[in-house]
Amino acid sequence: MTPHLLASSTTPLSFSLPSFPSQRTHYIPSHVYKHPTAILLELCTSMKELQQFLPLIIKNGLYKEHLFQTKLISLFCKFGSLTDAVKVFELVEDKVDPMYHTMLKGHVHHSSLASALWFYSGMISDGVLPVVYNFSYLLKSCADNFNVKAGKMIHGQLIVNGFSRNVFAMTSVVHMYAKCGVIEDAYKMFERMPERDLVCWNTVMAGYAQNGMLNRGMELFLQMQEVEGHRPDEVTVVSILPACANFGSLKMGMSIHGYVTKSGLESFVNVETALVDMYAKCGQVGTARLVFDRMTCKTVVSWNTMIDGYAQSGNSEEALKLFDGMLDEKLRPSNVTVMAALTACADLGDLHRGQEIHALINQLELGSAVSVINSLISMLRTKWACDQSFESLL
DNA sequence: TTAGGGTTAG
Known part of the structure; x- marks a missing residue:
């Protein structure tokens, strides 16, 4: 038995198909390409839609074709049902290489590294290149x-x-x-x-920055321009700015900001957000707010960054004011938003506000995340500790 | 089958 067969599940298919017959030739009749079902499958965006099209595939006998077999595997993987993809894969008697490649992608995205490695070894032992x-x-x-x-x-x-x-x-x-x-x-x-193109320069530069070697990262930022004439893009600056932020290197952060302005990269919302984060973490929360206010487009991540920037720098009143502003804009808070707001409540010892946010967490069903629960506990514990110290003074 | 790099918390 080949390893990929061992990876199969005993869960029944969510649909029933006849056994796939062996297809001796790789010839695919032209009517398959022209068939409306092929187009429908290309346009398929959900498991529900795919299940609606399955009877068409069966009725027209299209399941006999490699093209449709591979497409089915690909769509089941895409919609997260690796079990169904494995079932289809196993039913095909004469598998073609793209089926293996698609299954491997499915294992990587919807299973574990171990199962992907297991599938890869099976693929090699089956003689697939x-x-x-x-x-x-x-x-x-x-x-x-x-x-x-x-x-x-x-x-x-x-x-x-x-x-x-x-x-x-x-x-x-x-x-x-x-x-x-x-x-x-x-x-x-x-x-x-x-x-070496810009992407691999970005990769190695981000590698140094994220491994705590900010100076070396900055050297590469300059080197990629001077030695190989690459123009750092939005990914380059979004890779290095968090390192400037985490090391509190305002000087380097400002130099990157200079490059952003010169190169017209301000139009990227993630670049602006990374700048807000850098300024806030480098102790320049006022500058962070200026950058934030000038943003033409803000995402939830931008709001979170500014709210947390205030909360972490002891500007808890401002953090909560901005949190209210976000709600006024009808934006849906995320886990990170409520965690930042709870940090601010804890700092102020504002149990009433904390309870309001707790109600909002329940309403938005954010309460199942461990990180959110930890923030809630931390807020309540801080309030309790404040009350204890106050009582001890009486 | 159709590829590689990146932002908020903890």
Whole structure:
């Protein structure tokens, strides 16, 4: 039994299909491409819609075609039902490579790194040639799981399969090492790349910044422009500004702000939000507010950043005023918003306001998040501690 | 099948 078969679930399908017959030839009749069902599937945006189209696929015998089999696998994965995708995959007798590639993507996105690695090994033992996308997905999963051991193994597979000069694959390798904290290896791989575009420069620069080497990150910010003539984009500045914020480096943050103004990157809402965060964390909450007020478009993240900027810098009254302003704008608060507002209530010892926010949390069904519950407990504990110290004075 | 980098809290 191949490993991917072991990954199957015993859960019944949410629909019933006849067994897929073996398709000896890779020829796909032109009527399949012209069939309206193919177009309907392309336009499918939900599991509900897909289930409505399934009878059409069965009625027209389209389930016999590789094109539709692969599309079904892809759509089940897209809508999060890996179980159904696995069932379809297993029913096909003569699988084609794209089916394996789609299933691997599904495992990465809707299961665990372990199951994706298991599926990959099954794919190789079935004689399927990996494509560069496979490595991008697998390395991203290793990075997200901080699993450098698995990352190294995939890096080895990538070399064996001839992708060590591919800019997409190698950027994923650099990202994986950097995210796992092995920045020296990330840089070694970056140096060996025959072609380095803005994305891989951004990746290695963000790697240094996020691993606490802000000066080196800043050096690369300048080097990418001076040595290779790349123009840092919105991703570059959004990658380095949080490091300036977290290290309280106002000087570097202001220098990035200068670049933002010069390059016309202010139109990006995430750039402006990162600037608000940087100023607030560097102790310049007034400047943060100026940047915030000048934003032509604000997202919930922008509001959260400013509210929390006030709350963390002891401007709790302002934080709550801005929180009210956000509600007046009819914006839906997120977990981060209510956590920031609760921090402000705790600082003020304002139990009444805290209870109002608690009611809002219940109304918006935000109370299941552990982080929100922790903030609520923290607010109540602070109030209790205030009352205790007050009583002890009496 | 159709790819790689980025913002708020903890």
